[in-house]
Amino acid sequence: MAAVTLLRTEGLCRYFDGLRAVDGVSFSLDAGEIRAIIGPNGAGKTTFVSLICGRVLPTAGRIAFEGRDISALPAFRRVGLGIAYTFQITSIFGNLTVFDNVALAVQNSMQRTGGSGLWLDEREMAARVADALDRVGLTERHDTRASALSYGHQRLLEVAMGLALSPKLLILDEPTQGLSDAEIAGFCDLVREIAKDATVLLIEHNMDVVMDLASRITVMNNGTILSEGTPDEVRADEAVQRAYLGT
Numbered sequence: 001m002a003a004v005t006l007l008r009t010e011g012l013c014r015y016f017d018g019l020r021a022v023d024g025v026s027f028s029l030d031a032g033e034i035r036a037i038i039g040p041n042g043a044g045k046t047t048f049v050s051l052i053c054g055r056v057l058p059t060a061g062r063i064a065f066e067g068r069d070i071s072a073l074p075a076f077r078r079v080g081l082g083i084a085y086t087f088q089i090t091s092i093f094g095n096l097t098v099f100d101n102v103a104l105a106v107q108n109s110m111q112r113t114g115g116s117g118l119w120l121d122e123r124e125m126a127a128r129v130a131d132a133l134d135r136v137g138l139t140e141r142h143d144t145r146a147s148a149l150s151y152g153h154q155r156l157l158e159v160a161m162g163l164a165l166s167p168k169l170l171i172l173d174e175p176t177q178g179l180s181d182a183e184i185a186g187f188c189d190l191v192r193e194i195a196k197d198a199t200v201l202l203i204e205h206n207m208d209v210v211m212d213l214a215s216r217i218t219v220m221n222n223g224t225i226l227s228e229g230t231p232d233e234v235r236a237d238e239a240v241q242r243a244y245l246g247t
């Protein structure tokens with residue numbers, strides 16, 4: 001079956017004063033992919049995904065999601081279209097339980113997108129939260145205060161908060177940072193599971209994770225795309241080796 005394009009950017013730019021953080025990026029993501037974005041520090045990776053989810057607005061260029069121009073849409077409208085993202089653990093409320101953090105993420109997104117039923121009934125909400133917690137393996141921690149979770153579990157909670165929005169595209173920014181090796185292995189299984197019914201775009205510094213998970217890799221450098229391809233193609237690319245892999 002022919003691949004369906006989920007997301008496309010054309011000539012996307014974001015400048016901060018004179019600094020070209022993202023500089024003319026034309027990028028395409030197929031539905032069902034696990035795509036990794038890699039590149040040296042300051043390459044523009046976080047700015048690029050921030051443009052996609054609407055946390056940052058473009059200086060120039062456009063972004064289309066399922067063929068619709070979303071370049072000027074605020075972030076919450078993009079969540080409503082099915083773009084969920086997790087950035088570090090800044091979105092977690094430490095004094096709320098694991099369950100309530102996920103429920104709040106769902107409630108916030110429903111209220112802000114102004115869907116027909118602004119409030120899910122309690123049973124529906126509980127089922128949706130339980131499903132997200134089950135998928136990330138936090139069911140037993142549902143009534144633990146988020147601040148009492150280990151760092152790795154807080155990162156999983158964040159993923160659950162994204163998953164509970166039933167995203168078509170889940171964006172993860174350095175999801176394995178701070179995780180133990182065992183937690184990383186579990187996380188890779190989780191991403192493969194998520195990718196059965198969503199597209200995953202992840203920024204990742206751990207090359208073992210990238211090579212293991214990604215169907216395709218986009219390499220950024222100086223705000224532009226340096227290379228793109230399968231893990232084998234990217235590994236063999238001399239420009240990538242020079243700029244990034246350090247070999």
Ligand SMILES: Nc1ncnc2c1ncn2[C@@H]1O[C@H](COP(=O)(O)OP(=O)(O)OP(=O)(O)O)[C@@H](O)[C@H]1O
Nearest residue numbers: 016019020021039040041042043044045046047048
């Ligand atoms: N809000 C901002 N204001 C000014 N400069 C910014 C802002 N956000 C990012 N930058 C700059 O844009 C460039 C790209 O940053 P970005 O965080 O997108 O890179 P990155 O590839 O994600 O890096 P890292 O791997 O270190 O997270 C950097 O030089 C950064 O300092």
